[in-house]
Every structure is written in C-alpha cells, then in structure tokens.
Amino acid sequence: MKTVFVAVNARYSHSSLAIRYIEKYNIKFNPELMEFSINDSIGSIYSALVESGADVYCFSCYIWNIEIILKAAELIKKAMPNIVIIFGGPESGYNSDELLKKYNFIDTIIRGEGEIIIGKVLELIQQGKRPNRFYQGECVDLNSLKFPYTTLDIENLKNKILYFETSRGCPFRCAYCLSSADSNGIRYFPMEYVKKGFKFFFDKKVPLVKLIDRTFNCDSKRAVEIVNYIIENSTATKVHFEIEASILTDELISVLNSAPKDMFQIEVGVQTINHEALTAVNRNYDLEKIRYNIRRLTEPKNIHIHLDLIAGLPFEDYNSFIKSFNFVYSMSPDMLQLGFLKVLKGTQVSERFTSDIKYAEFPPYEVISTKWISASELLKLKKVENAVDMFYNSGKFFNSIRSISEKPPYDNNPYSLFEQLGEKTKRSEKAGKLANTAFYEILYEIFGDCIIEELAVDFIKNNKTARLPKFLHREMSKSFKTHCIELINNPNFVESYKISGNLKDLRFEHILNKVFVMDYSNNLFFDITEWF
Structure with missing residues (x-):
C-alpha cells in the first residue's frame, strides 16, 4: 500500500x-x-x-x-x-x-x-x-514525537523557510483564533528535543527557522533558556517567533537585547488599541506596557520587529482603526502587518457576532463589513495595506518615508500618509502595472523637492542597474567615469570606506550637486562628494 x-x-x-x-x-x-x-x-x-x-x-x-x-x-x-x-x-x-x-x-x-x-x-x-x-x-x-527533519529534507527544502515548534497550544483564548477552541491546553516539547532540533538547524546552516508556537514567551524562564541557547550556538541561522509583549519579563528583554544583530525576528500581535474591541475578543492587556516593552526591544536595533493589526474587529470603526495604526506606527516596527479579520468556523467570533459581521462564506472567510465599519471603509484599508507593504515594509523607501512622516501633518497622523499613497497608487495602476521607478515618481509627484535627496538615496541603495527616475538628472562629465575608476584603484579611498574594489559591485551617481557611491556586495552607501 x-x-x-x-x-x-x-x-x-x-x-x-x-x-x-x-x-x-x-x-x-x-x-x-x-x-x-x-x-x-x-x-x-x-x-x-x-x-x-x-x-x-x-x-x-x-x-x-x-x-x-x-x-x-x-x-x-x-x-x-x-x-x-x-x-x-x-x-x-x-x-x-x-x-x-x-x-x-x-x-x-x-x-x-x-x-x-x-x-x-x-x-x-x-x-x-x-x-x-x-x-x-x-x-x-510530545515526548514521543520524532524530530521532523532529516538531512535529505534539508537538501530538498533548500531556499525554503523551515518551521519548528517548542510548544503546542496557547494560554490565551482570542475569540478570532482556532486555538481558543483547543481544550488540550499548553504543552511543551522536552528541552533536550528543542535544543537538539536547533543544533541540527545550526549545523546545516539553515538561513531561517520560523517557530509556530502560538506564544513563545508564555513560559518566560523556558523562553530565556531557549534564546540563550540560540545566541550561544547559532552562527548563520535567523529565528522568528511570536510573543505576547504584555508579559515580557526584564530577564527575557535583557537576553534578547544582548543578541547579535539580525539573529531574531519577533512578531507581536497588537491587533487594536480599542478597549471595547479587545474585551470582545478576549485580549485585555495593558497597552502602555506593550508600548514600553516593545520600545525596550527596539532600542538596541538588533532585532527585526513585526507588529500586527487586524481590521474589522467587533466595536472598531474606521476612526478607531486609525488610532490603532498610529499607535503601532509610533513604535517604528521593521514591518507593520495590516491584516483583515478572518471569521473562522469554530471560533467564538463566528458564533457570537453572526448578525454584526458580514464575511465571505468561502475561504479565507474575510470580513466584508461590520456593524461598526463599512465595506467601502474596509476597501480603503485594502489600499492602505498595499501602500504600507510597498512604501514601508519593503524598506525601499526608508529615508523618504521617515522624512515625510516627521513633517506636519503626518507627524501627528502617519496613517493619512499611507491613505494618500494608497489612493494615488490605485489611480496610477489603472493605466497598467507600475514599473519599479513609478513608486519613486509617485512620492515625488506628491511631495516634490522637499524629499528629493532622500528619494535619490533610497533609489540608489535599492537599484543596482535601473535607470534613474525622471525627476533625477545625472550630472555626467567625460572625466567622471575615469575618476571613479581611479578611486577604486586608490587604496586610501577603498580603505577609508571599506568598500569593494570591484566596479561591478558599485554604483556611482553624480546628482543634486553631490556624488554618491553604493557598494551592493557589502550594503554600504556613502556621500563621497569631497573626493571630486
């Protein structure tokens, strides 16, 4: 058989x-x-x-x-x-x-x-x-389970994300999650099994391991032991896990703060700051404590932080969601994930709010409208989600978005920035699929010369060979390329910036009365105007 x-x-x-x-x-x-x-x-x-x-x-x-x-x-x-x-x-x-x-x-x-x-x-x-x-x-x-991966699995799954778990179940009962219907409680894999599993990943140089634990830090002492083991033994593997920020302990924060840069990706489901909505979905916690703990995690800038929001929760209207968005944005996450409520069969939400929430009867059962937020408002949030993914989460517009969001009126309401970008992008897409440079041009069309240098920096950092957008004009002289070649053959120049001596790794640009160089092999960017 x-x-x-x-x-x-x-x-x-x-x-x-x-x-x-x-x-x-x-x-x-x-x-x-x-x-x-x-x-x-x-x-x-x-x-x-x-x-x-x-x-x-x-x-x-x-x-x-x-x-x-x-x-x-x-x-x-x-x-x-x-x-x-x-x-x-x-x-x-x-x-x-x-x-x-x-x-x-x-x-x-x-x-x-x-x-x-x-x-x-x-x-x-x-x-x-x-x-x-x-x-x-x-x-x-869980003591009887065998480790799910072999060396052959690793070979067959090259360039794919590998998943692992150190526990099953969840101590929380979020009304929109299937874990709320699980009566088995929280169970832990033996620590020996967990450590052997991680050692296997480390020995195989697996690039990324994602834990599917519902709440990795529900047992903080155990979490500290696992994080310490990862720090002491991982040389090339990044580990992603989800935490509940309101129960973070000083010890776990301290250990995470000591980790090498980019060893950990941490996801936190904030979901909303609307207290009525939080109560309705069984997520009562201290929002200020969450803000305080996340800021402590982000201070050393060694951890990649994902913060999540859910649109369409009971009792949250459009204006309330804007407040939730701005709260999360103020913590400067590396990624802001804007998701939409899925009314899953077997969850409390599917049973308690049948007359208040309209949703698709087919997978993924996504919310269409609620008693508190209209279908048109949720469609507007879809545009905001796309804008956040493109202009914020991609990291391609880091300097430009940071500069804009620090200026009025966006400094007090960053949501309005992405609302504006979402609408503008949607209108631009009606003419067809947008080229890579089009998104830089969208920003320039809206904000003009006040962010032109930031746009130039973002473009050069993220585009090794693409042509400059229309609003950037290269100042090219006959001697410019010759001088660039002379520089990379100049030991003093190469040593000063620790950049590659291979021209294929570099992009030189003379724009805005400045000269920039980007080293893509080492991810280094410099203003080198003084050398010209």
Whole structure:
C-alpha cells in the first residue's frame, strides 16, 4: 500500500511541518511526501498526484489551500476511483460535516492532531477494511514525537523557510483564533528535543527557522533558556517567533537585547488599541506596557520587529482603526502587518457576532463589513495595506518615508500618509502595472523637492542597474567615469570606506550637486562628494 501525504503551501518559499511530523510518526508505512504551492496549476498538481500511483492520499487542509485541494482531490478520485482520500488539518476538521455531505470523493476526515489517528486509519486500510468517514484526533505525547527533519529534507527544502515548534497550544483564548477552541491546553516539547532540533538547524546552516508556537514567551524562564541557547550556538541561522509583549519579563528583554544583530525576528500581535474591541475578543492587556516593552526591544536595533493589526474587529470603526495604526506606527516596527479579520468556523467570533459581521462564506472567510465599519471603509484599508507593504515594509523607501512622516501633518497622523499613497497608487495602476521607478515618481509627484535627496538615496541603495527616475538628472562629465575608476584603484579611498574594489559591485551617481557611491556586495552607501 502506497501512501502520500500532500501539502499545498501558501508560497513556493514555504514548507509543511505538519506532514513531516505525521510522516516520521508513521514511518512504518513508508509514506511519500508531496508539496506544492497555491501558485501551481490544478493540472500540474493533478498530474503529479496521479503519476505518483498511490493507494491513499492524505491532504493537509488550511484556509489558503482548501479550494485547490478540493479540486485536485475530485480529479484524482475520478481518475482512480479505488483510491482512499483523507483530509486533515484545521480547515477540514472544523467543517467536517459540511464537507463530507457535499463532497462524496472525500472518504475520511480527521479533526485535531493527526500523528496517532492517521496510523490507525492506515492500519485499517492496509487490512482491507473501510475506515469511518470521521475520526477525532488524539492528543499526542510530545515526548514521543520524532524530530521532523532529516538531512535529505534539508537538501530538498533548500531556499525554503523551515518551521519548528517548542510548544503546542496557547494560554490565551482570542475569540478570532482556532486555538481558543483547543481544550488540550499548553504543552511543551522536552528541552533536550528543542535544543537538539536547533543544533541540527545550526549545523546545516539553515538561513531561517520560523517557530509556530502560538506564544513563545508564555513560559518566560523556558523562553530565556531557549534564546540563550540560540545566541550561544547559532552562527548563520535567523529565528522568528511570536510573543505576547504584555508579559515580557526584564530577564527575557535583557537576553534578547544582548543578541547579535539580525539573529531574531519577533512578531507581536497588537491587533487594536480599542478597549471595547479587545474585551470582545478576549485580549485585555495593558497597552502602555506593550508600548514600553516593545520600545525596550527596539532600542538596541538588533532585532527585526513585526507588529500586527487586524481590521474589522467587533466595536472598531474606521476612526478607531486609525488610532490603532498610529499607535503601532509610533513604535517604528521593521514591518507593520495590516491584516483583515478572518471569521473562522469554530471560533467564538463566528458564533457570537453572526448578525454584526458580514464575511465571505468561502475561504479565507474575510470580513466584508461590520456593524461598526463599512465595506467601502474596509476597501480603503485594502489600499492602505498595499501602500504600507510597498512604501514601508519593503524598506525601499526608508529615508523618504521617515522624512515625510516627521513633517506636519503626518507627524501627528502617519496613517493619512499611507491613505494618500494608497489612493494615488490605485489611480496610477489603472493605466497598467507600475514599473519599479513609478513608486519613486509617485512620492515625488506628491511631495516634490522637499524629499528629493532622500528619494535619490533610497533609489540608489535599492537599484543596482535601473535607470534613474525622471525627476533625477545625472550630472555626467567625460572625466567622471575615469575618476571613479581611479578611486577604486586608490587604496586610501577603498580603505577609508571599506568598500569593494570591484566596479561591478558599485554604483556611482553624480546628482543634486553631490556624488554618491553604493557598494551592493557589502550594503554600504556613502556621500563621497569631497573626493571630486
């Protein structure tokens, strides 16, 4: 009997932790792993699955992939009527009755943790018995789980993000999160297992490991021990995890502040500062303490900080969201993630606010409007989200955006800056897809010469070969290129700036009566006007 565990990831750069845990726990069935992304065509997924020639196909279902999986599963069942199709994962588990009734090509659905129960189901199939249509998963003893990665996995997942966990469950009961429906509580993997796992990643020089722990610092002493281990042993691996900022301890902040630059990415779900909204979704915390703790984390500038907001929460209107945005922006995160409420089946939000929130009945079940915020206002926030991603999160306009947001009226209401950029970008896109330089030109059209030097710096830093935007005029003399070549052959010049001596790594620009050089190999930028 051949069994295939199938994952369809949200991006090509992602990988699936779930199917690897289940594979290692059920290694006696010698299962095969097959991974795709939602950007793959149905035809290519279908043909790969059929060509694998398996007897059993087990799909890992989430809101981002359920529609693709349903189509692929239907096709392979029609092509191979005798196969068994099993669905697992949160998007099938909390919707099992509806899925089984609507789609007769699904043979079995498993809800909850799958490591143990999938083995029992495969055992039945191997014996020639027909499994039930539904099974409730069993809470696995984390001491019994094998490490989900092998050296072969690392080779196969080169250039992809690897996921890991040090705990399961969450101590909080956020009304919009499926963890609020989990009755198993918080469980921890053995510390020896966690450290061995990280050592494996470090030895393999894995670039990025993302922890899927719901709240990494729910046990602060344990978190301190893990962070210390990472600091002491990682040489090339960056670790990303999510924390609850209101419960950060002085000890954990101190340890994180001592970490080498860029070793950690930390995500904090602020979500909103509206107290009524926070109460409605079971997230009561001290906002000033959050602000204080995040500022302490950002002070050394050694950690990449992501702060999250959710639009469409109960009791939050448009003006309230603006206040939440400005609160988060004031903490200068490296990334500001503006998300939209997903009304997931099985959550308290889906049960308590049925008449107050309108949302899509299909995945990802995103909010359309609420009693407090209109559909048109949420569409306006979509434009703001795009503007934040392009002009802030990309980092390509760092100097320009910082300069603008420090000036009136944006210094008191930075939200209005991204609202303006969102509208302008949307209008510009009507003429077709925007070229890279168009976003610099959008900023120049709105703000003009007051930020022209900042725009020049941002452009040169982020564009090695692209032509200058129309508003920047190169001052080129016959001797300029010759002088640039002379400089990189001048040991005093190269040593003064510690830049590459290879012209292919450099960009020299004579603009705005200044001369700039960018070394892309070392990410170094200088004003070198004094050398001309």
